[in-house]
Amino acid sequence: MNRRDMMAAAAATVVAGFAGFSGLARSAAPASAPSPERVAVDAVPAPLKSFIADYMAAMNAPALTLALSDRRVTLATAAYGVTDLAARTPLNTLQLFEIGSITKSFVALVILQLQDEGKLDVQHPITSYLPWLPIETDYGEIRIHHLLTHSSGMPDDPPIWPGEDGTRARQAFKPGTQFHYSNWGFDVLGHLIESLDGFSWPAAVTRRILAPLGMTDTAAAIDSAAAPRIAASFLPLHDDRPYPRHGALAAAGPLTFAKASGSIAAPPADMARYMRLLLNGGSGPAGRLVSEAGFMAMTTPYVAAEEFGPGASYGYGIAIDELDGHKRLRHTGGMVSFMSAMHLDLDAGVGAFASINAQLGYRPNPVAQYALQLLRAAAEHKSAPPVPAADAAAAIVDAGAYTGVFIAPGGKSLQIGVAGRRLAITVDGVRIPLEHIAGDQFLADHPRFALYPLVFGRESAAAPVSELAYGEEWYLRQGYKAPAVTAAAPQLAAYTGLYHSDDPWIGSARIVVRRGRLWIDGTLPLDPIGADLFRYGDEPSSPETAEFRGIAAGRAQILITDGGVLRRVSDV
Secondary structure (H helix, E strand, O other): OOHHHHHHHOOOEEEEOEOOHHHHHHHHOOOOOOOOOEEOOOEOOHHHHHHHHHHHHHHOOOEEEEEEEEOOEEEEEEEEEEEEOOOOEEOOOOOEEEOHHHHHHHHHHHHHHHHHOOOOOOOOEHHHOOOOOOEEOOOOOOEHHHHHOOOOOOOOOOOOOOOOOOOOEEOOOOOOOOOOOOHHHHHHHHHHHHHHHOOOHHHHHHHHHHHHHOOOOOEOOEOOOOHHHEOOOEEEOOOOOOOOOOOOEEEOOOOOEOOOOOOOEEOHHHHHHHHHHHHOOOEEOOEEOOOHHHHHHHOOOOEEOHHHOOOOEEOOOOEEEEEOOEEEEEEEEEOOOOEEEEEEEOOOOEEEEEEEOEOOOOOOHHHHHHHHHHHHHHHOOOOOOOOOOOOOOOOOOOHHHOOEEEEOOOOOEEEEEEEOOEEEEEEOOEEEEEEEEEOOEEEEOOHHHOOOOEEEEEOOOOOOEEEEEEOOEEEEEOOOOOOOOOOOOHHHHHHOEEEEOOOOOOOEEEEEEEOOEEEEOOOEEEEEEEOOEEEEOOOOOOOOEEEEEOOEOOEOOEEEEOOEEEEEEEOO
């Protein structure tokens, strides 16, 4: 989809809006006295609509749904783009978007309700309530508090129940000492809710949160019953390589997901209702859904969570930081074919939710954040903030730090320069612009560099770029001395190759050897911790592991991660 197509597709279907900046001063009303729901009139403000159109075009987003709210009223719900790339079917605001891990804040609220009712204590061990839970806790006892704050020391996505070989999820650090995102922990909390409440997780959250807030169009589980109302969605056509921003898309198939780590699908109007609950400190239209103490516990920063941005911390099911000096609650959600973001300014009493119907490796945080800044400026009778840049792959400020000639040990070279406002790599005399992924990683939309990102390396975080890697290839920047490297152990060759899973949550992984070390997709190092067992090396205390099994004819046939099982497809 080119920019012209996207601009044409971004005609908004506005269900509700606000009358202008000056009309938002009412959002400063005290949180303790929410009024009955009212709906304002008019449209999404022009600066936000303009930014959304530019952002969708730049990020190749097929469609985006939006909700804006203050403490008293839904300010706007809108739909942009299409749900059928061929037929150009417009999105509408009645369609549900899978909100992914934003569901975790609902889980936290239900847990705190159960604590208010005396049915649990978040400081008690999880095994005192679920004695059957199959876990190994070599580093310390896991309390409910640790699960709520992603500080249990457990991996992200292992199955709760042991695998066929009896292996269990393994702890990697003392609970409470650091942050490591764990869907496993919130799936366990879903079982805790079912055990104490007597209802399944979807039924419990429906009766405890959705129904009292009037979120009658929201589905608590993604299943065949909800499927007709969920917006059509997309994912990259190729799942065995990084996705260039404007690469080909494919329609996503149906998904069944009822785990508490991310089971909710909602339309924007219902998300506005949910944001008002949080903006009002846990009070809904008919009174409190969680005590003041419970809401304070939810929104207290317990552990640093840089994953959500510099200075961010994590409370119970929600991230906490500051935006322009105001306390902000935020969370993102990533599903197989949806990406979402929710931001709330607790001081100004305004919130924004945005979701995209494609899994393209990013969350629409820029949309939610800019909406929040616009709403706050309106509430404070200030001028609208400037429209931010929409292109996430725009110029690198210090492009010169990357440019130059990089030479492989065998003499082959790569030349990095600048094309316009972006880095570029020269291929057969042609400069190919590089798309910035994150940090020192870039993509080149060219067949020669289709399988892996280009990864620049430094001797330390503050040091200049001195090397460049692509898959198993390694290049030293001209003028730099090659560092010493340990020779690759011969057995590492048995692990290399392409592994694949039909599970859309897992996809594919390419294993290569570079500079004596094993790498996943050329970007994530693996460090040995046992026979055929490796720990993700970018985080020394990571509980995430990779295990190779079924060595036959000198090749491993199976790769087991904490997320699931992948099988060898080919040697490259």
